[in-house]
Amino acid sequence: MLLEVQDLGKSYDAPRRRNKAATDATSGTPRALSGVSFTAGQGEFITVIGPSGAGKSTLLRCLNRLIEPTDGVINFNGRDITHLPNGRLRKVRREIAMIFQNYNLVYRLTAIQNVLHGRLGYKNALAGSLGLYTEDEKARAFELLDEVGLGEFAYRRADQLSGGQKQRVGIARSLMQDPKVMLCDEPIASLDPKSSRMVMETLRRLTRERGITCIVNLHQVDFALEYSDRIIGLRAGEKVFEGTADETTPAVIRSIYEGDAEVMVDVPVEMPEAAGSPIEAGAFAAEPATGGAQ
Amino acid sequence: MSAEAQALQGAPGNGRARTVDLAWFRRRQIRTILGVVAVVVAFQLCSMVCNFSLTYAIGSVPAAFVWMFQNFIPTAESLANFSLVLEQTISTALDSVAATVIAAIVGIVLSVLGSSTIGVSFAPVRGLIRAIASIFRNIPMIAWALLLLLSFKQNEFTGFLALFLTTFGQLTRFFLDTFDEIPTGPIEALKSCGASYWQIVFQAGLPLAVADLMSWMLYMVETNIRSATLIGLLTGTGIGFVFNLYYTSFRYDTAGLVIVVTIVFVLVIEAVSNVARRSMI
Numbered sequence: 001m002l003l004e005v006q007d008l009g010k011s012y013d014a015p016r017r018r019n020k021a022a023t024d025a026t027s028g029t030p031r032a033l034s035g036v037s038f039t040a041g042q043g044e045f046i047t048v049i050g051p052s053g054a055g056k057s058t059l060l061r062c063l064n065r066l067i068e069p070t071d072g073v074i075n076f077n078g079r080d081i082t083h084l085p086n087g088r089l090r091k092v093r094r095e096i097a098m099i100f101q102n103y104n105l106v107y108r109l110t111a112i113q114n115v116l117h118g119r120l121g122y123k124n125a126l127a128g129s130l131g132l133y134t135e136d137e138k139a140r141a142f143e144l145l146d147e148v149g150l151g152e153f154a155y156r157r158a159d160q161l162s163g164g165q166k167q168r169v170g171i172a173r174s175l176m177q178d179p180k181v182m183l184c185d186e187p188i189a190s191l192d193p194k195s196s197r198m199v200m201e202t203l204r205r206l207t208r209e210r211g212i213t214c215i216v217n218l219h220q221v222d223f224a225l226e227y228s229d230r231i232i233g234l235r236a237g238e239k240v241f242e243g244t245a246d247e248t249t250p251a252v253i254r255s256i257y258e259g260d261a262e263v264m265v266d267v268p269v270e271m272p273e274a275a276g277s278p279i280e281a282g283a284f285a286a287e288p289a290t291g292g293a294q
Numbered sequence: 295m296s297a298e299a300q301a302l303q304g305a306p307g308n309g310r311a312r313t314v315d316l317a318w319f320r321r322r323q324i325r326t327i328l329g330v331v332a333v334v335v336a337f338q339l340c341s342m343v344c345n346f347s348l349t350y351a352i353g354s355v356p357a358a359f360v361w362m363f364q365n366f367i368p369t370a371e372s373l374a375n376f377s378l379v380l381e382q383t384i385s386t387a388l389d390s391v392a393a394t395v396i397a398a399i400v401g402i403v404l405s406v407l408g409s410s411t412i413g414v415s416f417a418p419v420r421g422l423i424r425a426i427a428s429i430f431r432n433i434p435m436i437a438w439a440l441l442l443l444l445s446f447k448q449n450e451f452t453g454f455l456a457l458f459l460t461t462f463g464q465l466t467r468f469f470l471d472t473f474d475e476i477p478t479g480p481i482e483a484l485k486s487c488g489a490s491y492w493q494i495v496f497q498a499g500l501p502l503a504v505a506d507l508m509s510w511m512l513y514m515v516e517t518n519i520r521s522a523t524l525i526g527l528l529t530g531t532g533i534g535f536v537f538n539l540y541y542t543s544f545r546y547d548t549a550g551l552v553i554v555v556t557i558v559f560v561l562v563i564e565a566v567s568n569v570a571r572r573s574m575i
Contacts (some may be wrong), residue, residue, distance in 0.1 A: 090489075106502060
């Protein structure tokens with residue numbers, strides 16, 4: 001497996017491990033992440049869904065250690081990266097690209113400069129700082145911009161691009177890294193439906209054509225159902241569901257978002273049975289309407 | 295059933311939130327009026343204590359201006375000193391530009407390291423940088439000049455150093471604020487690409503901050519040209535010295551010429567820096 005995550009946990013209030021159990025039991029503070037395990041193979045499209053504050057972003061940021069996990073093990077490409085020191089972590093990070101809800105481009109620089117940032121992990125401190133890229137790298141950056149349909153915007157400053165264009169520059173930047181895995185943190189949360197679809201299509205193409213593994217945090221369940229090979233449900237820092245899009249029934253979705261204890265899943269495959277009568281599922285679908293009337 | 299229960303529960307809450315209290319507006323008005331009255335009373339009390347008369351003060355302003363204009367208007371004979379005045383003004387201006395630019399360079403280095411966004415992760419270092427900036431900023435420029443006069447005597451370098459030290463403190467403080475406010479997203483993004491610390495500083499930190507940094511630096515250049523005039527009085531150099539010389543020997547027309555040239559110079563510098571600022575946005 002390309003990526004194996006075991007028992008991943010993150011708590012902010014108890015940095016010392018020996019106090020962990022005590023803190024959890026007494027204060028009852030929910031941990032940002034606890035006991036999350038899953039694996040991701042090459043070219044898989046995995047989405048992580050769950051309510052706000054469920055720990056989706058924390059999970060993604062733990063995978064490339066932008067956030068240091070407090071428990072568990074992350075194996076990437078057959079290697080434990082959980083405690084790698086900084087220098088070697090840099091080398092791992094260039095193979096794990098990330099794209100963000102707010103695009104996180106350096107908005108005062110041009111599109112092409114932002115794309116070239118993807119190479120920084122491969123460059124020495126001086127060349128990287130001064131922005132001295134090789135001719136090959138520059139040519140590749142233009143190629144990638146063309147590929148995401150922004151060839152003519154290469155010299156446009158990032159703050160003059162639309163949201164969808166910015167996200168595509170973000171994707172080009174991450175491809176510049178030649179990544180094996182792409183972590184996408186709410187990539188379409190700030191985009192209109194058309195741009196959202198374009199971005200999701202691009203991500204899916206990457207998994208199919210380049211064998212890049214995509215792990216995507218999403219709020220839009222319909223997109224998750226449409227694009228994912230596998231869906232992981234996260235609630236209150238714990239994994240409460242894992243299964244294919246077909247297995248993700250409305251009842252499952254409700255259990256992820258509302259935490260109905262009765263339909264909580266241990267064995268995903270049996271989930272649809274345990275979910276209860278179709279009437280209940282129907283009630284879930286009708287709920288927004290009742291909510292509006294109140 | 296459950297919806298009904300919810301509605302019932304919700305009702306008292308809604309009622310509380312919508313409490314109608316028209317007297318609230320009157321209470322606010324009264325508070326505003328009381329505030330204004332308090333300021334007026336305080337002013338009157340203070341005036342009485344220190345024997346200040348507002349009407350007399352306002353009344354004497356026109357006469358003072360008339361006197362100033364009569365004495366300080368540059369005359370034809372003062373124009374004989376024009377080349378000296380111009381030369382000294384340029385030298386003073388260049389001195390303050392040099393002091394500001396060097397202060398800015400030192401300030402950028404320190405504020406990068408001391409900022410909360412791209413600073414060093416070791417907190418005491420950041421605290422120390424903030425403390426240094428604070429100390430240098432809060433000692434007045436005149437105090438620096440007087441202190442430095444003792445060791446460096448009356449020369450241009452003393453003035454340069456006094457300007458540099460205060461400017462450095464002030465700019466470091468402004469720069470720290472600028473770096474603290476840059477968005478952290480792009481920094482996180484570069485980190486996730488595997489970029490190293492200095493790569494992040496040069497490829498994200500500086501590009502995001504550079505327009506504000508330059509804007510503050512240009513502002514300090516303008517302020518420093520004014521301050522340098524004052525410092526010259528103490529250090530016996532530059533345009534400040536020329537002004538002092540003619541002022542103390544009652545040749546007000548040449549002193550007036552110094553003022554006019556200085557004002558023109560400051561305005562020109564301000565115009566130039568406005569153009570520079572606009573081109574950098």
